[in-house]
Amino acid sequence: MRRILALIGILAAIAVILLMTGWSAFAIYYSNLQGDTLRSGLAIGFALAAALAFSVLPNRKRTLIGFLLIFAAIVAWWLAIPASNGREWQPDVAVLPYASIQGDRVTIHNIRNLQYRTETDYEVRHYDKTFDLNRLDAVDLLAVYWMGDAIAHVMISFGFQESDFVTFSIETRKEQGEGYSTLKGFFKQYELTYVVGDERDLIRVRTDYRNPPENVYLYRLKMTSGNARKFFMEYIRQINSMKETPEWYNTLTTNCTTNIVRHVRAFGGQAKYTWKVLLSGYAPQYAYELGALDTTIPFEELRQKSHINPKARAVGGDPDFSKKIREGLPRPSM
Numbered sequence: 264m265r266r267i268l269a270l271i272g273i274l275a276a277i278a279v280i281l282l283m284t285g286w287s288a289f290a291i292y293y294s295n296l297q298g299d300t301l302r303s304g305l306a307i308g309f310a311l312a313a314a315l316a317f318s319v320l321p322n323r324k325r326t327l328i329g330f331l332l333i334f335a336a337i338v339a340w341w342l343a344i345p346a347s348n349g350r351e352w353q354p355d356v357a358v359l360p361y362a363s364i365q366g367d368r369v370t371i372h373n374i375r376n377l378q379y380r381t382e383t384d385y386e387v388r389h390y391d392k393t394f395d396l397n398r399l400d401a402v403d404l405l406a407v408y409w410m411g412d413a414i415a416h417v418m419i420s421f422g423f424q425e426s427d428f429v430t431f432s433i434e435t436r437k438e439q440g441e442g443y444s445t446l447k448g449f450f451k452q453y454e455l456t457y458v459v460g461d462e463r464d465l466i467r468v469r470t471d472y473r474n475p476p477e478n479v480y481l482y483r484l485k486m487t488s489g490n491a492r493k494f495f496m497e498y499i500r501q502i503n504s505m506k507e508t509p510e511w512y513n514t515l516t517t518n519c520t521t522n523i524v525r526h527v528r529a530f531g532g533q534a535k536y537t538w539k540v541l542l543s544g545y546a547p548q549y550a551y552e553l554g555a556l557d558t559t560i561p562f563e564e565l566r567q568k569s570h571i572n573p574k575a576r577a578v579g580g581d582p583d584f585s586k587k588i589r590e591g592l593p594r595p596s597m
Contacts, residue, residue, distance in 0.1 A: 293450035448514030485595035493530035
């Protein structure tokens with residue numbers, strides 16, 4: 264039994280060292296060091312040096328201590344790499360939103376409303392709008408699916424007396440010519456951005472212009488007016504903070520669902536970091552289980568009713584787009 268336990272311990276230690284070595288190599292390769300050749304050489308060199316050290320050096324304890332010290336230095340260096348607001352951004356994320364506050368009135372500047380010809384061909388438009396917090400009476404969750412049920416992009420919309428809506432979409436702020444990679448998202452390759460947008464932009468680009476179209480579900484949340492106000496102001500605080508102090512996106516820890524949970528928890532909400540948050544496609548089901556959606560009908564029935572693609576395509580660019588896509592959707596009382 265002791266030999267078995269010792270073997271398990273050795274195998275676990277080897278696995279941890281391999282993970283640490285792999286992470287360090289990727290961190291070096293995706294760092295802010297200049298030049299692909301330099302970064303590739305250092306990343307490969309570190310991995311080979313670690314393998315040789317554990318294979319050749321006789322004193323394993325000293326080798327492990329040396330490895331851990333170098334790993335700690337790499338982590339400290341990587342953590343110090345700063346995010347930036349000063350890159351050559353793609354036009355759809357080039358303009359940052361921010362807000363000014365006067366009592367109960369919040370003016371959001373640079374609300375995005377792109378006018379699409381295709382997904383990648385559009386006219387960039389922004390506008391400013393003032394919202395009265397006393398009129399805030401709806402919070403909705405939007406879940407967007409494009410690769411099965413497990414993964415979704417989640418957005419939050421706030422409604423003001425069912426006439427004015429504004430949506431917050433937590434995304435990667437991509438540079439010109441840059442695509443998205445889940446792996447790169449772990450290694451400080453994308454700044455974080457909060458797109459504050461018109462629903463005619465953020466929903467229709469997904470239902471009407473992406474090929475193939477993505478499936479969009481709109482769930483009406485059950486939230487007290489006081490919590491809705493706190494939730495909204497958490498987003499306002501965040502966009503104002505990020506205008507001055509940029510932040511990194513992270514595939515696992517800082518993304519469209521984990522940050523929503525963080526904002527909910529900031530005002531005492533019940534949301535926790537569960538696997539249904541990490542596998543973001545199940546976030547609506549998690550909200551249902553928390554009692555934050557209409558629970559008078561089974562979740563699958565609610566999900567079917569919440570699918571808004573046909574409505575969005577039929578309504579098009581109608582000024583009453585937000586009101587019309589909500590027609591017939593169950594709305595829990597605030």
